[in-house]
Amino acid sequence: MTADKEVEFHNRLKLLRAERSVSRKELAQAVGVHPQTIGYIERRQYNLSLSLAFRLANYFGLSLDAVFSFEAFSPLNNEVLKE
Amino acid sequence: MASKLQSLMFGQVNSAFADRLQSRAIRRSMVLALFASAALVGVGIAGIGDRFWWMIIVTVPFWIVAALLNLSLRGIFELNDELLDEHQIAVRNASYKSAYGYALVFLVIVATVATGLALERRYAFAVAAFAFLTGALAPRLVAAWTLEDSDDRG
Numbered sequence: 001m002t003a004d005k006e007v008e009f010h011n012r013l014k015l016l017r018a019e020r021s022v023s024r025k026e027l028a029q030a031v032g033v034h035p036q037t038i039g040y041i042e043r044r045q046y047n048l049s050l051s052l053a054f055r056l057a058n059y060f061g062l063s064l065d066a067v068f069s070f071e072a073f074s075p076l077n078n079e080v081l082k083e
Numbered sequence: 084m085a086s087k088l089q090s091l092m093f094g095q096v097n098s099a100f101a102d103r104l105q106s107r108a109i110r111r112s113m114v115l116a117l118f119a120s121a122a123l124v125g126v127g128i129a130g131i132g133d134r135f136w137w138m139i140i141v142t143v144p145f146w147i148v149a150a151l152l153n154l155s156l157r158g159i160f161e162l163n164d165e166l167l168d169e170h171q172i173a174v175r176n177a178s179y180k181s182a183y184g185y186a187l188v189f190l191v192i193v194a195t196v197a198t199g200l201a202l203e204r205r206y207a208f209a210v211a212a213f214a215f216l217t218g219a220l221a222p223r224l225v226a227a228w229t230l231e232d233s234d235d236r237g
Contacts, residue, residue, distance in 0.1 A: 033168035034097075034157065036105070036233045045231045046170050 007047070010069045014042045016060050031055040093166050096158035104155035110227040113152045117224065120145040121216040129209035145216060152223055156230070160223055174226055182221035190218055 017027060028035040031052065040046040041056075048056075057067045095101065104110070127141030153161060159171045160178075167175070193214045197207055217224070 034171060036157070037168050037170040039233055040170055040231065043231075046173070049169050052169060 007070065008044050009047055009053075010044065010072050011041065012067050012073055013038065013056065016062075016067065020060070027056075027059065030059050089163055089166060092158050092161060096154055096156075096162070098154075101154040101157065104151060105233045107230065107232040110152075110155050110230060113148060113155060114224050114227050116148045117145070117152060117220065118217060120148050121213050124216060125209040125213035128212050129206050149220065149223075152220075152227055156223060156226055159226070174230060175222070178222040178226035178229075182225040185225065186218045186221040189221075190214055 013027075016022075017024070024035040024038045028038050032055070033052065037046065041048050053064060053068055057064045060067060104113075124142050124145050128138055131137040131141070157171065159167055159175045164172060193210060197210045202210065
């Protein structure tokens with residue numbers, strides 16, 4: 001069995017928090033983790049569980065792939081221009 | 084349900100004072116201070132001989148540093164799982180796993196050297212005290228040394 005140690009999730013948590021003016025503490029309380037854990041996830045220093053990933057995506061009312069990705073997200077303005 | 088002691092500890096490790104101890108530099112300083120205070124216990128025991136109360140007194144700096152280290156690690160080694168989140172549990176478990184190997188190698192080296200030197204009883208006791216104190220806290224030392232800086236702003 002091989003572990004997926006090299007795989008890192010990219011995420012939009014910081015962007016989403018900034019956009020909706022949600023502090024780390026508020027988000028942490030809503031999903032039941034310590035605020036530091038949100039920081040570690042945002043900085044990609046911790047690969048979170050699927051359960052926590054769903055709770056975070058649900059909090060923002062988005063699908064999982066809108067918040068987390070195996071590949072780096074392109075800047076939002078690029079996506080807006082595409083539309 | 085968490086006991087009163089656990090609830091009290093949870094409050095302490097998440098206090099404003101504990102927030103000030105969250106940088107990696109502070110954690111690493113505490114690791115070094117803990118080694119120094121454990122060595123002080125050893126030196127104290129070797130120098131003091133059988134004076135019991137002095138032996139207790141030389142352990143005070145060690146317990147103070149150990150308590151501060153506990154605060155800087157948010158009590159992840161003392162609190163029950165129900166009071167921790169998945170990241171804290173993961174850090175704790177990983178630290179136990181790697182500390183086991185380090186502690187084993189460290190203790191074998193200390194025991195081998197101490198046996199080879201054929202130390203006097205009080206010096207052997209001092210070395211054993213140092214090895215025991217640092218070995219017992221090895222998972223905390225590994226976690227404190229390796230845990231990334233936590234930026235709590237925002």
